[in-house]
Amino acid sequence: MTSPSARLAAGVAVTLAIILAYAGYTLNSVNRMREVQTEIIDQNRKAALQLIRIQSDLNSLALALRDMIDQRDGYPLTAWAPQLDRIRENLDDAIRVEAELARGRRDPQQTAYLAAAFAQLWATVDKMKALAESGPAGTVTAFIRETVEPQQQALTALTARLLVQNNAEEQRAAEQIAVIYGEIERNAYVFLGISLALVLIVSLALIRSNRMLFERLASLSNQRRELAQQLIATQESTLRTVSRDLHDEFGQILTAVGAMLSRAGRSAPEAFTEELQETKVVVQETLEKVRALSQALQPVILEEQGLGPAVEWYLPVFERQTGIRVLYSRPAKAPAMEAGRAIHVFRILQEALNNVARHAGVKEVAVELGSEPLRLRVADQGPGIAAGAAPGVGLAGMRERAEILGGTLRIETSGGTTITLEVPHG
Amino acid sequence: MTRRELLFALAAPGPRLQLVDVTRAAGLNFQHHTGAFGSRYLPETLGPGCAFLDYDNDGWLDVLLVNGQDWPGHPQRRATLQLFKNNRNGTFTDVTKAAGLDISLYGLGVAVADFNNDGFPDLYVTAVGQNRLLRNTGRGTFVDVTTAAGLGNRTGFSTSAAWFDYDRDGHLDLFVCNYVRWSPEQDVFCSLDGKAKSYCTPEAYRGATCWLFRNRGNGTFEDVTAKSGLFDASTKSLGVAMLDYDQDGWPDLFVANDTQPNKLYRNNRDGTFREMAVRAGVAFAEDGRARAGMGVDAGDFRRTGREGLAVTNFDNEMIGLYEATGTGFVDRAAETGIAAASRTTLGFGCLFFDADLDGHLDLLAVNGHIDDSVRNLARGPAYAQPPHLFWNDGKGRFRDISGEVGGGFREPKVGRGLALGDFDRDGDLDVLLTTNGGPAYLYRNDVGNGHRSIRFQLEGRTSNRDAIGAVVQVEDADGWQMRRVRSGSSYLSSSMLAVTFGVGLQTAVKRVVVRWPNGRVDEFKQLATGRTYRCVEGQAPVALDHR
Numbered sequence: 001m002t003s004p005s006a007r008l009a010a011g012v013a014v015t016l017a018i019i020l021a022y023a024g025y026t027l028n029s030v031n032r033m034r035e036v037q038t039e040i041i042d043q044n045r046k047a048a049l050q051l052i053r054i055q056s057d058l059n060s061l062a063l064a065l066r067d068m069i070d071q072r073d074g075y076p077l078t079a080w081a082p083q084l085d086r087i088r089e090n091l092d093d094a095i096r097v098e099a100e101l102a103r104g105r106r107d108p109q110q111t112a113y114l115a116a117a118f119a120q121l122w123a124t125v126d127k128m129k130a131l132a133e134s135g136p137a138g139t140v141t142a143f144i145r146e147t148v149e150p151q152q153q154a155l156t157a158l159t160a161r162l163l164v165q166n167n168a169e170e171q172r173a174a175e176q177i178a179v180i181y182g183e184i185e186r187n188a189y190v191f192l193g194i195s196l197a198l199v200l201i202v203s204l205a206l207i208r209s210n211r212m213l214f215e216r217l218a219s220l221s222n223q224r225r226e227l228a229q230q231l232i233a234t235q236e237s238t239l240r241t242v243s244r245d246l247h248d249e250f251g252q253i254l255t256a257v258g259a260m261l262s263r264a265g266r267s268a269p270e271a272f273t274e275e276l277q278e279t280k281v282v283v284q285e286t287l288e289k290v291r292a293l294s295q296a297l298q299p300v301i302l303e304e305q306g307l308g309p310a311v312e313w314y315l316p317v318f319e320r321q322t323g324i325r326v327l328y329s330r331p332a333k334a335p336a337m338e339a340g341r342a343i344h345v346f347r348i349l350q351e352a353l354n355n356v357a358r359h360a361g362v363k364e365v366a367v368e369l370g371s372e373p374l375r376l377r378v379a380d381q382g383p384g385i386a387a388g389a390a391p392g393v394g395l396a397g398m399r400e401r402a403e404i405l406g407g408t409l410r411i412e413t414s415g416g417t418t419i420t421l422e423v424p425h426g
Numbered sequence: 427m428t429r430r431e432l433l434f435a436l437a438a439p440g441p442r443l444q445l446v447d448v449t450r451a452a453g454l455n456f457q458h459h460t461g462a463f464g465s466r467y468l469p470e471t472l473g474p475g476c477a478f479l480d481y482d483n484d485g486w487l488d489v490l491l492v493n494g495q496d497w498p499g500h501p502q503r504r505a506t507l508q509l510f511k512n513n514r515n516g517t518f519t520d521v522t523k524a525a526g527l528d529i530s531l532y533g534l535g536v537a538v539a540d541f542n543n544d545g546f547p548d549l550y551v552t553a554v555g556q557n558r559l560l561r562n563t564g565r566g567t568f569v570d571v572t573t574a575a576g577l578g579n580r581t582g583f584s585t586s587a588a589w590f591d592y593d594r595d596g597h598l599d600l601f602v603c604n605y606v607r608w609s610p611e612q613d614v615f616c617s618l619d620g621k622a623k624s625y626c627t628p629e630a631y632r633g634a635t636c637w638l639f640r641n642r643g644n645g646t647f648e649d650v651t652a653k654s655g656l657f658d659a660s661t662k663s664l665g666v667a668m669l670d671y672d673q674d675g676w677p678d679l680f681v682a683n684d685t686q687p688n689k690l691y692r693n694n695r696d697g698t699f700r701e702m703a704v705r706a707g708v709a710f711a712e713d714g715r716a717r718a719g720m721g722v723d724a725g726d727f728r729r730t731g732r733e734g735l736a737v738t739n740f741d742n743e744m745i746g747l748y749e750a751t752g753t754g755f756v757d758r759a760a761e762t763g764i765a766a767a768s769r770t771t772l773g774f775g776c777l778f779f780d781a782d783l784d785g786h787l788d789l790l791a792v793n794g795h796i797d798d799s800v801r802n803l804a805r806g807p808a809y810a811q812p813p814h815l816f817w818n819d820g821k822g823r824f825r826d827i828s829g830e831v832g833g834g835f836r837e838p839k840v841g842r843g844l845a846l847g848d849f850d851r852d853g854d855l856d857v858l859l860t861t862n863g864g865p866a867y868l869y870r871n872d873v874g875n876g877h878r879s880i881r882f883q884l885e886g887r888t889s890n891r892d893a894i895g896a897v898v899q900v901e902d903a904d905g906w907q908m909r910r911v912r913s914g915s916s917y918l919s920s921s922m923l924a925v926t927f928g929v930g931l932q933t934a935v936k937r938v939v940v941r942w943p944n945g946r947v948d949e950f951k952q953l954a955t956g957r958t959y960r961c962v963e964g965q966a967p968v969a970l971d972h973r
Contacts, residue, residue, distance in 0.1 A: 067632075073635060073657075078652065079657040083658045089704075
C-alpha cells in the first residue's frame with residue numbers, strides 16, 4: 001500500500017494548473033481585446049477628430065470666402081491672404097495627420113484623390129489671391145463664387161463622406177469587437193466547462209482512491225482485531241484447561257496420595273511414621289499450591305459465584321503478593337455478567353493492578369466496581385505514564401478485551417494513572 | 427494638516443499685506459450702466475473698463491471709469507464716462523463735466539497714452555459703435571479728435587486696446603481688439619434652461635478683425651490692419667498684451683480670443699506681423715481646444731528675463747499661465763497651483779504685480795460670470811465670484827491669498843476691469859477694479875512687512891514720450907528683474923505706466939538698465955530704493971520721493 005500524499009499533491013497540482021490555464025486564457029483574451037480596441041477604435045477616433053478639424057478649417061475657409069464676397073469690413077481683398085495662409089497651414093497639417101492615421105485602412109486611390117482635390121483647391125485659392133492683387137474686386141468675387149466656393153463645397157462634402165466612412169468603419173470595428181467578445185465568452189464557457197469537468201474527475205478519482213485506502217485499512221484493522229480476540233480466546237481456553245487439569249487431575253492425584261500416606265502411616269513401622277507425616281504435609285501443601293495456581297489461572301469462583309466475589313477473592317491475594325493496600329469500593333448490587341465475558345473484566349483488573357505494582361511505586365491503589373452499567377476503575381497516585389512511552393502489550397490487551405466486551409477503556413494520566421472500563425450492556 | 431505642518435506653515439515667510447477697501451472714503455461714486463432691459467444683449471455682459479492716469483500731470487494718479495448707456499428705444503438713465511481727480515489726500519473729486527468727459531456712449535474699454543507726445547495722457551475709449559479718441563488739451567480737459575485723427579466712420583464691437591510703437595518711429599500706434607459682429611438686429615436667442623433667454627456665447631456670432639492704426643505723427647492715423655498682416659475676420663478678441671517674446675527689441679502682440687485660438691503676432695520689423703500662436707504653444711489649451719480667453723498680461727514671473735503670459739478663461743477652463751521657453755511657451759498653470767485654484771472661476775482682468783514687494787511677480791485676476799441666470803442652474807457656477815490674488819513664493823508655486831488680505835477683498839463680485847497704480851504714492855501698487863452692472867472698487871495696498879520698492883517713470887525723447895515698450899532691468903542681491911512699460915494688458919483697462927520693482931528689505935539696487943523702444947540703452951548703478959526715479963531718455967535719473 002502506497003502513501004496517498006503523492007496522489008493528493010498531484011490532484012492539487014492539476015487543479016492549480018487548470019486555474020492558471022483559465023486565468024491565463026482570460027488575461028490573454030482581455031489583452032487581445034485591448035489591442036483591438038486601441039488599434040481600431042482609437043485610430044478611428046483620432047482620424048475622426050482630424051476629419052472634424054479638416055471640416056472646421058473648410059468651414060473657416062467658407063466663412064472667409066463669404067466675408068470676401070460681402071466685403072463688409074471695407075478692406076481690400078488682399079487683406080485676407082494671411083488668414084487664408086493660416087487656414088491652409090492648419091488644413092495641411094490636419095490632412096497629413098489624418099492620412100497617417102488612415103494609412104493601410106483607406107484605399108490608396110482615395111487618398112490620392114483627396115490630396116489631388118486639396119492641391120486643386122489651393123491652386124485655385126492662389127489664383128484667386130493673384131487676381132485680388134491685380135484684378136477688379138468684381139472679377140475676384142465672381143471667381144470666388146464660381147470656382148473657389150464650389151471646390152470648397154466639394155471638399156466639405158468629401159470630408160463629410162470620409163467621416164461617414166470613418167463612422168462605418170468604427171461600426172464595423174464595434175461589430176468585430178462584438179464578435180470577438182462573443183467568441184471569448186463562448187470559449188470562456190467551454191474552458192470553464194472543461195475545467196470544471198477536469199476538477200470533478202480529479203476529485204472523484206481522489207475520493208475513490210481514498211475510499212479504497214480506507215476500506216483496506218478497515219479490513220486490516222478487523223483482521224487484526226479478530227486475530228487478537230482469537231488469541232485471547234485461545235489463551236483463556238488454554239488457561240481454563242490447564243487450570244481444570246491442575247485442579248481436577250493433580251488435585252485428585254495429590255488427594256489420593258494424601259489418603260494413601262494416611263493409610264500407610266497407620267500400618268507403617270514407628271521409624272517411618274514421622275517421615276510419612278512430613279511427606280503428607282508436603283503433599284498437602286503441594287495440593288494447596290496446585291489449587292491456588294489453578295484458581296489464579298482461571299478462578300473457578302468467577303464461574304461459580306460471579307465477578308463480584310471473584311474480585312473480592314483476588315484483591316486480598318494481590319495485597320498479600322505485593323504489599324500494596326487496595327481500597328476497594330464494591331458495587332451496591334452485584335454485577336450480572338456471564339463468566340465468559342466477566343473473565344475479560346477480571347483480566348483487565350489483574351493487568352491494571354499488575355501495572356500498578358510494576359510501575360506506580362505506590363502504597364495504595366483504589367479499585368471501584370460499579371454495576372448497571374458495569375464500570376471498573378483502578379486509580380493510583382503514582383507518577384503516571386510518561387509521555388512518549390511506548391504502549392505495552394498489556395495495555396493493548398486491555399483495549400482488545402474492552403472491545404470484545406463492546407465497552408470503552410479510558411486511561412487518564414493526570415496526577416497518577418486512572419484506568420476506567422465502561423461496558424454499557426453487561 | 428498635522429501639527430508639524432501647521433508649525434511649518436506658521437514659520438514659513440508669507441506675504442504681509444492688506445488690501446483696504448477705500449472706495450467709499452475716496453468718493454468713487456460709480457455705478458456701471460449696462461442698459462439691460464430684459465433682452466439680454468451680448469455687450470451688456472462685457473463692461474466696463476477702468477484706468478489709472480495722471481490726466482493733469484500733478485504727479486498723483488486719477489481714475490477714469492468707462493460706462494455703458496441705454497439701448498435705443500429703452501431710456502433708463504443717462505450714464506457717461508467718469509473722471510475722478512486725485513485730491514492728494516486719499517479722496518477724489520468727480521471732474522467728469524469739467525474735463526469734458528460727460529460723453530455718453532456704449533463704452534467698454536479704455537487705453538491711455540500720450541499719442542501726440544505732448545506730455546499729457548490721451549484716451550482711446552472702445553465701445554459698441556464708434557470708438558473715441560480723446561485728446562488731452564493739457565488744461566484739464568479732453569477733446570474728441572476721433573474724426574480728425576481719421577478714426578471716425580468706423581463702427582464695431584471693440585473691447586481692449588493698446589498703444590504701442592510697432593514700427594519704432596517714436597509715435598504710438600494703436601491696436602484695437604474687436605469681439606464679434608453684433609447689432610441689436612442680429613441678436614440671437616440663446617437659452618441656458620431652454621426657456622428664458624440668456625446671454626449667448628460668442629459661438630453664436632461671426633468674428634471680427636482687430637485693427638491696427640499707424641500713427642503718422644501728425645495727429646492722424648492710417649489703418650494698416652491689412653497691410654501689416656493682422657487682418658483676420660475670424661477672431662473674437664477680448665484682451666491684448668504687448669511683449670517681446672523673441673527678444674529682438676521689436677514689440678510683439680498676444681491677443682486673447684474668446685472660443686477662438688489665441689493669436690501671437692510676431693513683429694517682422696518691416697511693418698508686418700506673422701502669426702505664431704500655434705507654433706509657440708499658446709493658441710489652444712493642452713487638450714487642443716480653443717479656450718474662452720478674456721484678459722491677458724505678460725510678465726517675467728520666473729525672473730528669467732523672459733516674459734511669460736497669464737490668460738484668464740471661462741470657468742472649467744482655468745487660467746493659462748505660460749512660461750516662456752525662449753522659442754515658445756509652456757502652460758505651467760497645473761504645476762504652480764493656479765489651474766486647480768481657478769477651475770471654477772470665470773476670469774476677466776488679470777495683471778502681474780509684486781503685491782508684497784518681495785521681488786516676485788504675483789498675479790491678480792478678477793472673476794465673475796457673464797450670465798446671472800447661472801444662479802438658477804443646479805450645481806452651476808456662481809454669478810459673483812471672488813477674485814484671485816496668487817502670491818508667488820519664488821519657488822515655482824502660487825498660492826491664492828485673496829482671503830488673507832482683509833478689506834472684504836475676497837467678497838464675490840462680478841469682476842471685469844482691473845488696473846493698478848499707486849494712487850497714494852506710498853511705493854506699492856493699489857488696485858482698481860470694476861464690476862458688471864455694479865460699482866467700481868478701490869483697494870489701497872498696505873504692505874506691512876517693511877518691504878521697499880523702486881520705481882521708474884520713463885520719458886522718451888526720440889522714443890515715444892511715454893516710453894511704452896521700454897524695458898527696465900534691475901539687478902539686486904537676488905539677481906535680475908525686468909518690467910516693461912506697457913499699455914493694454916488686463917481687460918478693457920489701463921494701468922499706471924511707471925514700472926515698480928519690489929526689492930524686499932534691500933535699501934539699494936546694484937544696477938539698472940533701461941532699454942528704450944528705439945534701441946538705446948541707458949545704465950545706472952547703485953540706486954537707493956524707496957524712491958521713484960524720473961528717467962529721461964539719455965539723461966541721468968532724478969530721484970523723487972514716493973510721496
